Amino acid sequence: MSTMRANIAKGGTMKVAKGVRGVRSVRAKASAVPLPDLPYDYGALEPYISGDIMKLHHQMHHGTYVKNFNGLLEKQADFEQKGDYASLISIQQAIKFNGGGHVNHSIFWKNMCPKSDYAPPSGALGKKIDETFGSLEALETKMSAMAAGVQGSGWGWLAYDPAKDNIFVTTTSNQDPLVTQGNYVPLLGVDVWEHAYYLQYKNKRPDYLSNFFEVVNWKDVEERYNAAT
C-alpha cells in the first residue's frame, strides 16, 4: 500500500502537494426509490380485500407516493448541495406526506397474506399478545376500535416500544410514519384511508377492519417483533 493510502486507512489526513487539484465535487444525487412489488397477486386477498382495490391501491396510490417522493428527494439533494436550506425545509411537509406514504404502504403489503397462508401469532409475539391484551381476539377488537375511530385519513398500528419492552395499539394521521409519535417500531399497520376499502365496503369501515384481520400475515409481524426485541 502506498504511504498516502496507508495514512488514510489509519484515519490520518491526506497531504496533497501544492498545485494538485482536489477531487471535483460531484452533484449530490438521490437514488430513486422503487415501488416494491406485492408478495402476492392483486386478487390473492379475495374475498377479504378485492383485487380491484389492491391494484388501484398499489399502482395508483402507492405508485404516486413513490413518484412524488423520488422527485422530492432529488429536489432535496439539489437544495442541500446548493446550500439553500430554506427551500430544503419548505419541502419537508411534502416529503412527510409522500415518503410517509411509501414507508407505510411498504409495510402494509407485507403485513398481509392470502387466507390460505394464514396462521395466528405464535412464539414470543403470540405470548406477548396474550400477556398484553388477553388474547388475539382482544387485540383485534381494540385495534379495530381505534382504527375505526380515526377521523379522516390515517393508520392503525400495533407497535413495539423498545424503551418499555411493550407492545401497544395506536393510530397516526394522514401518512405520518409511526416514528413521528416516538421511538416505536411498527409491527402491524392497517390503512384506514377511504381508498383502502371504499370500493368494496363503502362507508362500513368496521366491516373492512374485521376482514383485514382475516388476512394478516402474522409471520411477518413476528419477524418484525423478533428483529426489534
Added chain:
Amino acid sequence: MTFQLPSLNYGYEALEPHIDGTTMTIHHTKHHNTYVTKMNAAVGACPELGSMDLLTLNQKIGTSEIPADQMTNVRNNGGGHWNHSFFWTVLAPPSSTNGPSSELKAAIDGAFGSMDEMKSKFNAAAAGRFGSGWAWLGVEEGGKLTITSTANQDNPLMANVVDQACIPVLGLDVWEHAYYLKYQNKRPEYIQNFWSVVNWEAVNGYYAEATQGKAPKL
C-alpha cells in the same frame, strides 16, 4: 335542540354524470347522517351543547364555550354536519346551474384576476389538501374574497383553529368518500366536474350575506 339530516333539493341522480347517484346516496344517507346521529348523541351526553345552534357550535370550536372533553366530538361531528348541510345547497343539477352575480363576478375578478384564475386557485387548494378535508371560497373580515382549505371536518367558521377564517360562500368536499366510487384516485377530474354542478344562485346569496358579515343561513 335536535339536529336533523336536511333533505336535498334534487334527486340523488340529479348531478349525474358529474357526481354519481350512488355516491350522493351513500354520502347523504350514511356519511352525513352519521354526523347528525353523533351530534345528537353528544347533546344527549352533554345537554349544555343543546343550547347552541349548529352555526354557533362551529364558531365556538377552540373556545372555552365548548366543554374541553366534547371539543373533538363537536369539531368532527358538528363540523361534518354543517359542512355537508352547506355542501348540498351549493350543488344543483347541471341544467339548472346559472352563473355568478355581477357583484360576485366583480369581486372574483378583483381578488383573483378572473373567474378562470379563481377556479385555478380553488382547484389547487382542493387537489393539494393532503388526506381528508375541504376547499373553500369565502369572504374574509374586511369583505375580501379568499380561497382556503381545511383538514377533516374543519371549516373556516372555526376561527380559533383554522389558518384562515372566513365566511364560506362555496365549498367542496375532498374526502375520498366524496368521489372514490366514480373517480377513484383521480381527484383533479372530480374537481373539474364539480364546476358543472355549482349552484351559483345559492353562492350569490351567500356572498351577498357574507359581505354583511353574515354566515350562510342553512
